[in-house]
Amino acid sequence: MTQRRPFFITFLAPAVVAAVILAAAIFEVLQYSVREFIPGSLNVGGFTFENFVRINRPIYWWVLLDTFYISLLTAVFALLASYPVAYALVRAERDWVRSLLVSLSITPLFTGEIVRTYSWMLVLGSDGFINSLLRKLGLIDLPLQIMYTRVGVVIALVQFSMPVMIILLATAISHVDRDCEKAAANLGASPASVFWRITLPLTVPGILSGFVVVFAWTMSAFSTPQLIGGGKILMISNLAYLQGFSTLNLPFAATLSLIALIAALGSLALMKTLTGRIERRLSIN
Amino acid sequence: MLRRVSFWSLVAVILTYMTLPTIVVLMTSVNPTEILAFPPLGFSLKWYGKALTYPDFQVAFKNGLIVTGFASTLAVAIGSSFAFLIYHYDFTGRRLLEGVLWSPLIIPHFTLGFGFLLLGGMLDLNQGYVMIVAAHTVLVMPFVTRAVYVSLANVDPNLGRAAANLGASPLHVLTRITLPLIVPGMAGGWLVAAILSLTEFTASLYVTGSRTQTLPVSMYNYIREYADPTVSAVSAMLIIATTLIMLLADRLFGLRRVLAIDTH
Numbered sequence: 001m002t003q004r005r006p007f008f009i010t011f012l013a014p015a016v017v018a019a020v021i022l023a024a025a026i027f028e029v030l031q032y033s034v035r036e037f038i039p040g041s042l043n044v045g046g047f048t049f050e051n052f053v054r055i056n057r058p059i060y061w062w063v064l065l066d067t068f069y070i071s072l073l074t075a076v077f078a079l080l081a082s083y084p085v086a087y088a089l090v091r092a093e094r095d096w097v098r099s100l101l102v103s104l105s106i107t108p109l110f111t112g113e114i115v116r117t118y119s120w121m122l123v124l125g126s127d128g129f130i131n132s133l134l135r136k137l138g139l140i141d142l143p144l145q146i147m148y149t150r151v152g153v154v155i156a157l158v159q160f161s162m163p164v165m166i167i168l169l170a171t172a173i174s175h176v177d178r179d180c181e182k183a184a185a186n187l188g189a190s191p192a193s194v195f196w197r198i199t200l201p202l203t204v205p206g207i208l209s210g211f212v213v214v215f216a217w218t219m220s221a222f223s224t225p226q227l228i229g230g231g232k233i234l235m236i237s238n239l240a241y242l243q244g245f246s247t248l249n250l251p252f253a254a255t256l257s258l259i260a261l262i263a264a265l266g267s268l269a270l271m272k273t274l275t276g277r278i279e280r281r282l283s284i285n
Numbered sequence: 286m287l288r289r290v291s292f293w294s295l296v297a298v299i300l301t302y303m304t305l306p307t308i309v310v311l312m313t314s315v316n317p318t319e320i321l322a323f324p325p326l327g328f329s330l331k332w333y334g335k336a337l338t339y340p341d342f343q344v345a346f347k348n349g350l351i352v353t354g355f356a357s358t359l360a361v362a363i364g365s366s367f368a369f370l371i372y373h374y375d376f377t378g379r380r381l382l383e384g385v386l387w388s389p390l391i392i393p394h395f396t397l398g399f400g401f402l403l404l405g406g407m408l409d410l411n412q413g414y415v416m417i418v419a420a421h422t423v424l425v426m427p428f429v430t431r432a433v434y435v436s437l438a439n440v441d442p443n444l445g446r447a448a449a450n451l452g453a454s455p456l457h458v459l460t461r462i463t464l465p466l467i468v469p470g471m472a473g474g475w476l477v478a479a480i481l482s483l484t485e486f487t488a489s490l491y492v493t494g495s496r497t498q499t500l501p502v503s504m505y506n507y508i509r510e511y512a513d514p515t516v517s518a519v520s521a522m523l524i525i526a527t528t529l530i531m532l533l534a535d536r537l538f539g540l541r542r543v544l545a546i547d548t549h
């Protein structure tokens with residue numbers, strides 16, 4: 001037993017160092033958010049709450065509201081589009097169908113946000129795939145404006161968040177006890193009624209966690225609103241970048257970054273409370 | 286029957302939406318013209334030639350490999366030992382340490398990148414490799430930790446007990462029994478970490494400089510300046526490479542296990 005301690009500590013040291021570096025980086029953001037901005041200088045002044053007062057202006061409120069709205073839309077559509085895929089993924093009878101569904105739905109997660117955003121620019125642009133196709137079919141004369149709109153940003157963000165949503169939903173669906181479904185069917189429930197009354201309610205915790213994870217992730221989306229929104233759609237991350245690198249107001253950029261962090265943590269905390277409550281209610285029934 | 290058909294067509298439509306951007310990128314990358322054309326006007330690899338010889342991309346790719354090599358290897362070393370510790374021991378501060386090390390999954394990447402930029406400024410390591418590697422390491426570590434943790438949970442504890450009964454020391458059990466059994470999880474975690482680090486954009490935009498930029502950052506700069514399909518060719522190469530690596534990972538380690546989606 002006396003020998004185990006040093007052995008144990010050498011293992012722990014690297015993880016502690018990594019955690020300290022990470023915490024120091026976040027602390028720097030916190031520290032900058034309460035510092036004074038000195039125009040024309042990268043150095044910051046003394047302690048102030050000025051940045052948090054400044055946030056309380058209509059333009060910043062609009063960006064925050066828009067970020068919230070885009071994230072909400074994305075989470076709703078991602079959920080609606082992911083459920084059938086996740087269901088098919090778990091319940092497919094053939095192994096090759098399952099493998100195909102996993103590769104098609106999960107691989108996009110690993111190509112990186114720049115490749116995915118750029119791909120959507122090619123699809124949505126005024127000379128892009130959708131517009132060329134519609135023009136060739138004779139459905140439109142003038143290109144539809146999808147780039148630089150909220151619709152375009154949401155179309156791309158939904159596809160980005162679907163792999164994560166599918167993973168979370170598939171895990172929830174695979175944990176549904178098939179015997180419950182069989183029992184309901186034996187008692188005369190139609191397949192639709194089995195799905196709506198048994199399967200769907202049992203996957204509510206997965207639905208909630210998927211919804212909130214996607215919501216929180218989208219709140220911090222950067223490259224998609226930056227490139228597809230093209231400056232016309234600003235989310236909080238774009239505003240922070242603009243403040244940090246165009247105006248060089250690092251303290252205010254830090255405040256905006258901190259608010260995004262708080263929003264993300266807040267939505268996840270909300271999820272924990274909600275899922276806890278729903279799981280308790282489900283176990284009572 | 287009708288319900289089955291309509292369900293599967295719905296799934297097909299959704300999957301088309303998910304894969305459409307990839308297909309369009311692959312199509313434009315071999316199209317000889319500068320603008321998108323449907324159907325393609327021919328077949329040419331000239332954008333691939335341009336992409337491969339464009340100095341910014343060459344430098345950025347090399348930078349990316351350096352960063353990824355260090356970051357994913359460090360993440361595996363630190364993440365595996367951490368997974369091993371939290372699986373086997375309970376110690377003071379464990380919850381806090383776990384919370385901090387899982388947090389990159391939740392912290393917005395631009396907040397994290399900004400934090401590392403400020404920290405780098407304070408330590409006079411501005412836009413150098415040290416800060417980029419540090420940022421990437423903490424970003425990808427949760428995935429490695431999770432993959433290793435899942436493989437540890439799948440190790441039969443009786444094997445270790447049997448070895449200990451036969452007189453093996455804890456260190457011996459670790460190196461001869463546990464470690465070989467979790468190597469697939471570590472390797473799978475390493476591959477996932479490498480891909481995530483290689484394609485990481487937002488945090489990299491903050492912590493890299495013009496000399497140290499990684500591939501996604503240089504692609505972003507190119508997209509903002511030019512409109513030709515050179516980036517399509519780079520994207521196509523990245524898509525093909527990552528798909529092949531993921532297929533390989535799936536074959537070797539079971540992707541569904543690494544990502545912890547357990548179907549059945």
